[in-house]
Amino acid sequence: MAAVVASLLDPVAALAAARTDAEATRGLVRVELLLTFVYQRVLASGLLSASAEAVARELLGHEQAHEEILARELSRLGGTAPQSPATVAAADRALAARHVGRKLAGLRTGRGCLRLLVAVEGAAEGAYYNAMSKLRDPALLETGAEIMACEAQHATVLSELLHPGDVARAVPDAMVRGPL
Amino acid sequence: MVSSRLGRTSRRKLLKASGAALVLGGCGSTYAPPRFSKLPPVARRSDVELLNGTLDLEHKLIAAYTGAIPLLTGSRQSAARRFLSQHLAHAGELIALVRQAGGRPVAPKPSYELGQPRTPGDVLALLQSLERNAIAAYLDSIPNLAPSQVRAAVASILANEAQHISILRASLGQPPVPAALVTGRE
Numbered sequence: 001m002a003a004v005v006a007s008l009l010d011p012v013a014a015l016a017a018a019r020t021d022a023e024a025t026r027g028l029v030r031v032e033l034l035l036t037f038v039y040q041r042v043l044a045s046g047l048l049s050a051s052a053e054a055v056a057r058e059l060l061g062h063e064q065a066h067e068e069i070l071a072r073e074l075s076r077l078g079g080t081a082p083q084s085p086a087t088v089a090a091a092d093r094a095l096a097a098r099h100v101g102r103k104l105a106g107l108r109t110g111r112g113c114l115r116l117l118v119a120v121e122g123a124a125e126g127a128y129y130n131a132m133s134k135l136r137d138p139a140l141l142e143t144g145a146e147i148m149a150c151e152a153q154h155a156t157v158l159s160e161l162l163h164p165g166d167v168a169r170a171v172p173d174a175m176v177r178g179p180l
Numbered sequence: 181m182v183s184s185r186l187g188r189t190s191r192r193k194l195l196k197a198s199g200a201a202l203v204l205g206g207c208g209s210t211y212a213p214p215r216f217s218k219l220p221p222v223a224r225r226s227d228v229e230l231l232n233g234t235l236d237l238e239h240k241l242i243a244a245y246t247g248a249i250p251l252l253t254g255s256r257q258s259a260a261r262r263f264l265s266q267h268l269a270h271a272g273e274l275i276a277l278v279r280q281a282g283g284r285p286v287a288p289k290p291s292y293e294l295g296q297p298r299t300p301g302d303v304l305a306l307l308q309s310l311e312r313n314a315i316a317a318y319l320d321s322i323p324n325l326a327p328s329q330v331r332a333a334v335a336s337i338l339a340n341e342a343q344h345i346s347i348l349r350a351s352l353g354q355p356p357v358p359a360a361l362v363t364g365r366e
Binding site for chain 2: 058059061062065066069125128129130132133134135138139141142143144145146147148149150151152153154155156157160165167168170171173174175176177
């Protein structure tokens, strides 16, 4: 019950409060739905350069694959799937709840889009980092780690688009935990 | 000339590099290492073995990057330097975890056979191969580790190795993120 109430208020707290694999997985599905929504809106904005758009489309494909894999696991665990954000405003509220200091609304430039995507990938890293200390099922742990590593690669690739050749920005930390 | 400089990384270089890792291990990392809850002795012993297995791979990566850096130039060399420092941090973290679990951290070997890469491309491919091996080993270890916070710490190291691979792949003209799941087999 505490986790349900927490999820209505703060998805980060909800994941932290998760006591079962189903609860933790549901939190991760929610993250992937948010990521997918953000990528789709960024692509639809037409603000990205052709090369950045090609990269973003590929990464969107990965996020959709993540959501499908985790949704199947959630179903296997008997959990109910969360809903994708219905509007940009809802997505921005979800981003704020995850301490992402950027918004979909008001995106004006390709660089602004990329900065948002980097920030959202960072939030995803943090969610998976927290989930890794909650999950118990061995297969879920392995899948979670594989996806977490992919999100870290996404952040690296997006950072390279923003700051080509700046490896300090692309790979800032020896331990990937999302923004602290 | 290129091949002989990477063939066997000298004990002196390894000692110098691993000394940094041991110092890191002694002082803790940039955040408080995860605390171990009280565990049955069996679980802790198995964690030590798993953690030492991945520490052994980090020692090899440290040796490889130490040998590789003089063979690279420009941005590739800068990246290799950064990745070396991160692998030293990984080793320090794993050393701290092994000690917390009551174990003895495995030491680096006196030397490592790293083949005879002839070009910078060969060097990068070697590093990529070693990073992939490390990812596969970390993935194998995570579900078998007992303390939950330790799993998160190990997953965070794995994710960093994945970022290294992205940069290395891009340097080799390969897609930096080839798959939705990072398994070490890509």
